[in-house]
Amino acid sequence: MTDIGFVRSDFVEPRPAPSPTSGPMVWMKKNLFATPLDSVLTVLGLAFLAWIIPPLWGFFFGNAVGPGGTVEECRMENAGACWAYIAAEMEFFIYGFYPATEFWRPNIVFGLGALLLIPLLIPKVPFKRTNAVLILLVYPVLSYILLAGGMFGLRPVPTEMWGGLLVTLILSVVGITLSFPLGIILALGRQSQLPIIKTVCVMFIELIRAVPLITILFMASVMLPLFMPQGMTVDKFLRALVGVTLFTSAYVAEVVRGGLQAIPRGQYEAAAALGLGYWKRMWFIILPQALKHVIPGIVNNFIALFKDTSLVYIVGMRDLLEAVKTKNDAAIEWQSANTATTGYIFAAMVFWVFCFGMSRYSIYMENRLNTGYKR
Amino acid sequence: MTTLDTGRDAAPRASFFNDPVIRGIIYQVVVAALLLGFILWIIGNTAANLAAQNKTTGFDFLWRTAGFDISFSLLPWSRASYYWEAFLVGLLNTLLVAVVGIFFATILGFTIGIARLSTNFIVSSLATVYIEVIRNIPLLLQLFFWYFAVLKAMPAVRNSFELPFDSFINQRGIMIPKPIPDEQFGFVWIGLALAILGVIALRYWARKRLEQTGKRFPVFVTSVAILIGVTSLVFWISGASVDFEVPVLERFNFRGGLQLPPEFVALAFGLTIYTAAFIAETVRGGIQAVSHGQTEAAESLGLKDNDRLRLVIVPQALRVIIPPLTSQYLNLTKNSSLGAAIGYPELVNVFSGTSLNQTGRAIECIAITMLVYLTFSLLTSAIMNWYNARVKLVER
Numbered sequence: 136m137t138d139i140g141f142v143r144s145d146f147v148e149p150r151p152a153p154s155p156t157s158g159p160m161v162w163m164k165k166n167l168f169a170t171p172l173d174s175v176l177t178v179l180g181l182a183f184l185a186w187i188i189p190p191l192w193g194f195f196f197g198n199a200v201g202p203g204g205t206v207e208e209c210r211m212e213n214a215g216a217c218w219a220y221i222a223a224e225m226e227f228f229i230y231g232f233y234p235a236t237e238f239w240r241p242n243i244v245f246g247l248g249a250l251l252l253i254p255l256l257i258p259k260v261p262f263k264r265t266n267a268v269l270i271l272l273v274y275p276v277l278s279y280i281l282l283a284g285g286m287f288g289l290r291p292v293p294t295e296m297w298g299g300l301l302v303t304l305i306l307s308v309v310g311i312t313l314s315f316p317l318g319i320i321l322a323l324g325r326q327s328q329l330p331i332i333k334t335v336c337v338m339f340i341e342l343i344r345a346v347p348l349i350t351i352l353f354m355a356s357v358m359l360p361l362f363m364p365q366g367m368t369v370d371k372f373l374r375a376l377v378g379v380t381l382f383t384s385a386y387v388a389e390v391v392r393g394g395l396q397a398i399p400r401g402q403y404e405a406a407a408a409l410g411l412g413y414w415k416r417m418w419f420i421i422l423p424q425a426l427k428h429v430i431p432g433i434v435n436n437f438i439a440l441f442k443d444t445s446l447v448y449i450v451g452m453r454d455l456l457e458a459v460k461t462k463n464d465a466a467i468e469w470q471s472a473n474t475a476t477t478g479y480i481f482a483a484m485v486f487w488v489f490c491f492g493m494s495r496y497s498i499y500m501e502n503r504l505n506t507g508y509k510r
Numbered sequence: 511m512t513t514l515d516t517g518r519d520a521a522p523r524a525s526f527f528n529d530p531v532i533r534g535i536i537y538q539v540v541v542a543a544l545l546l547g548f549i550l551w552i553i554g555n556t557a558a559n560l561a562a563q564n565k566t567t568g569f570d571f572l573w574r575t576a577g578f579d580i581s582f583s584l585l586p587w588s589r590a591s592y593y594w595e596a597f598l599v600g601l602l603n604t605l606l607v608a609v610v611g612i613f614f615a616t617i618l619g620f621t622i623g624i625a626r627l628s629t630n631f632i633v634s635s636l637a638t639v640y641i642e643v644i645r646n647i648p649l650l651l652q653l654f655f656w657y658f659a660v661l662k663a664m665p666a667v668r669n670s671f672e673l674p675f676d677s678f679i680n681q682r683g684i685m686i687p688k689p690i691p692d693e694q695f696g697f698v699w700i701g702l703a704l705a706i707l708g709v710i711a712l713r714y715w716a717r718k719r720l721e722q723t724g725k726r727f728p729v730f731v732t733s734v735a736i737l738i739g740v741t742s743l744v745f746w747i748s749g750a751s752v753d754f755e756v757p758v759l760e761r762f763n764f765r766g767g768l769q770l771p772p773e774f775v776a777l778a779f780g781l782t783i784y785t786a787a788f789i790a791e792t793v794r795g796g797i798q799a800v801s802h803g804q805t806e807a808a809e810s811l812g813l814k815d816n817d818r819l820r821l822v823i824v825p826q827a828l829r830v831i832i833p834p835l836t837s838q839y840l841n842l843t844k845n846s847s848l849g850a851a852i853g854y855p856e857l858v859n860v861f862s863g864t865s866l867n868q869t870g871r872a873i874e875c876i877a878i879t880m881l882v883y884l885t886f887s888l889l890t891s892a893i894m895n896w897y898n899a900r901v902k903l904v905e906r
Contacts, residue, residue: 166631173630180632331538335545345887346880347844353862354880357872361559362552442648448851456651463658476659483647483655490646 194473209471216477220469224462228481231298231453237290241301244278248308256496258503271312278305294372298453300485302372306454307441310379314440315433317380318387319426323417325388326395336388343385348443352378356450375447383440390432394425427504434497438490445486456482556873571869572597578864580855582771593865600860601882607774607856608843611781615842616835618782619789626794637790644787650848652784657776657852664772667763676756678764684775685757688768694750701744708740709733773854777846785842792838796831797823829901833894840890844883857882 155161167177198215200208202222209217221228230241251270254260282305285291297305324336343351355378359369398421406420426433448457459482463475526532560567572594580587583599584606626637644652662681665671670680677686691698716727744750757767800823808818850859857879866875 166629169629176628176630176633180630180636183636184632329534329538331542335541341887342880342884345884347847347858347883349847349850349858350862350876350879350883353858353866354876357866358876361556361872363559364555365558365562438646442646445648445650446848456648456654460654460658472663476655476663479651479655479659483651486648486651487643487646491642494646 206469206471209469209473214471214473216480217469217471217473218477220466220471220474220477221481223469224466227299227462228455228458229300231301231458232296233292233298233301234290234296237284237292240281240284240289240292244281245304247274247277248304275309275312294370297372299458300455302447302452303441303444303455306376306379306444306447306452307437309376310383310440310444311437313376313380314383314387314436317384318436319391319422321384321388322391322395325392340385340388343382344389348378348382348446349449351382352446352449354378371451375450375452378450379440379443379447382443383436386436386439387433390429390436391425393432394427394429395421397428398424430501430504431497434493438493441490441493442486455485565870567871567873569874571871571874574869576865576868578868580860581853582774582855593869596860596865597857597878600855600857603849603854603860604843604846604856607778607781607846607849607854608839610778611785611842611846612839614778614782615785615789615838618786619838620793622786623790623793623797626790627797641787641790644784645791649780649784649845650851653776653780653848653852656780657772661772661776667759670759670764676754676767678757678759681772682763682769683772684770685764685767686770687754687756690753690755692751692753694748695752697748698741698745698750702737702741705737705740708736712736771854773849773852776852777849777854777856781842781845784845785838788838788841789835792831792834795834796827799830800826832897832901836890836894840887843886847883 168174194215196215198213200214200217200219202218204217204219206217206219208214209219226235226238230238233241248270251266251274255263255266255270260266280286281289282297282301283292283294321336321340324332325340327333327336352375355374356371359374359377363369402420402424403416406416411419444454445456447454448460453461459478462469463478466474573592575590576593576596577589578596579589580596580599582603584602585595585599587595587599622637622640625633626641628634628637661683664679664681667680667682670678670685672678673684675687677684679685712732713729716729719725719727755767757764757769804822804826805818808822813821846856847858849856850863853859862875862879866872869875
């Protein structure tokens with residue numbers, strides 16, 4: 136036994152294990168029950184979910200009448216969504232009054248569109264330039280010939296007979312392709328040093344942005360015929376297209392202007408110092424940087440355009456929403472308590488899938504192009 | 511040939527056409543000429559078309575009797591009313607639904623925007639689902655849904671659903687009790703006005719005292735106490751009372767009370783739900799735009815939670831939130847024109863729809879309608895420019 140220093144004669148008591156920093160319990164503690172208020176909110180939220188999910192599940196799946204069901208089932212007490220109605224009227228919702236024997240023509244257009252668009256959207260697929268030329272120049276001509284007919288022995292189908300999803304998609308695709316370059320030109324015009332060009336662009340943009348789309352469509356439908364020379368009629372489809380395109384281009388112009396203003400002055404000066412002309416300066420130096428900045432804004436405008444196509448009933452076009460509404464009001468053989476609700480929910484789901492897809496793709500693109508500003 | 515010119519300007523001039531100034535002038539002359547030609551062409555066509563259809567132009571129709579019914583009007587309206595009165599009715603209906611929509615959309619939007627930033631998983635998920643669902647469905651479709659699928663599917667008048675506070679909902683809209691203040695109630699308004707003045711004075715005084723002595727005063731609690739206290743005191747002393755006229759079911763319809771037509775309910779509801787999703791995103795963006803360093807700096811200054819929010823975070827977030835928020839308000843006002851599709855008699859419906867069809871004055875009606883929206887827009891942007899100039903960061 137020595138009494139120098141200190142020698143431990145017994146073991147140290149094991150300390151309790153550290154509280155876990157991962158795992159479901161920790162996650163719940165952190166994200167659901169962090170504070171008393173949080174716990175209350177969680178309970179309230181769960182109660183809300185418990186209250187809303189069973190009836191929704193019952194409506195959409197449990198008590199719903201699936202495709203192939205009969206109207207009697209839809210009319211029963213407690214019946215949910217009447218998907219049978221959607222399935223039975225699907226052709227009208229997609230093609231409108233397009234003659235049934237000619238459905239192969241829009242089908243080719245849909246298929247070809249998907250075939251050209253998907254490789255264009257996936258960054259890894261090569262031949263982007265060829266692809267873009269095909270989809271921007273060849274595809275529209277081909278689609279028009281196929282859909283309208285009257286050439287190469289195809290039966291002519293007037294635009295009044297087009298309808299449903301077909302019209303919604305054509306309007307938005309053409310509207311997006313035309314309003315984008317138009318918006319860029321307007322934005323450049325607004326930034327221009329030339330007073331007359333600047334004034335014209337500013338007035339156009341501000342006027343269009345100030346009024347609701349519905350008044351522009353009203354104008355296209357009642358005033359455009361007055362503006363044209365006598366005897367010349369403007370196709371309803373074209374009226375809708377002009378209205379929607381002009382409307383969106385003004386909004387795109389404002390977004391692009393934001394991008395142009397965010398480019399440091401040095402870039403403009405450096406481009407000029409290289410001796411490039413105006414269009415080369417814009418095309419090679421300014422626009423690539425400016426557009427990269429404003430992708431989310433532009434895509435938001437395109438989503439808005441896609442949603443706004445539902446307004447073209449004003450000029451008498453039968454787009455997806457109007458086709459659904461027509462059937463809801465007129466399909467007496469499908470009359471039941473939930474017919475209209477199911478129809479609108481179907482239309483909402485179609486619109487939602489397209490808009491949500493666009494917004495996700497824009498987020499993906501934004502991250503991909505976000506190269507220069509990450510540190 | 512360049513020669514050694516010792517004159518003033520020795521810069522070798524390229525060809526005349528490459529001079530940017532001259533080019534600019536040429537471009538502009540060409541654009542102006544094309545535009546002018548286009549406008550003249552349109553005017554010529556319009557004049558020819560109008561002449562061919564034997565139509566007259568001018569705004570004299572505004573002083574003719576309209577002769578149609580308007581289902582919902584804040585002003586007295588009869589078939590003998592003039593077209594300018596129809597214009598006013600439409601304008602007021604637009605403003606009414608816009609104000610109601612803005613009020614509720616702001617409350618709902620701020621709530622959901624803050625909920626989306628919550629650390630609570632369930633709360634933020636619910637908010638995200640709401641925003642992503644509502645934003646990606648066209649407003650018109652939502653209006654159709656509320657109007658045709660929900661309100662039109664309500665029970666008939668005889669079997670109305672009863673809501674709390676003697677309210678009813680049925681196919682013909684919502685019926686709520688109508689408050690009828692008696693004569694003494696004027697004093698309550700006066701009392702309320704005095705209380706508000708008192709609160710303003712109190713705030714001023716408390717701020718002065720804080721700056722001079724550094725002593726704090728519980729302004730908020732006192733203000734609420736003054737507002738409620740003074741108003742109820744006046745209410746009690748003056749013996750004022752408020753009667754409620756309850757809607758009563760008679761043989762075919764409800765009588766009395768405040769009856770909101772289904773078109774109004776559907777439009778106000780749809781606009782609120784739709785715009786709230788956009789406002790929520792604006793609010794979220796604004797709050798996220800205030801960097802975390804600001805919170806930490808405020809904490810290290812020793813500010814309390816409450817003061818940190820009120821003095822540091824909220825003012826900076828508001829600077830980011832308010833401009834897009836205003837444009838959402840403007841959008842809501844413009845979107846109220848979709849009421850035309852479900853038969854709510856707002857400006858576009860009454861003026862660009864019914865009046866235009868009855869008079870055939872397409873250009874005049876649409877021009878007036880557009881002018882109204884243009885005025886809203888210009889007013890808003892004027893206010894925004896003033897606000898932006900006021901809150902702009904002063905940098906050295």
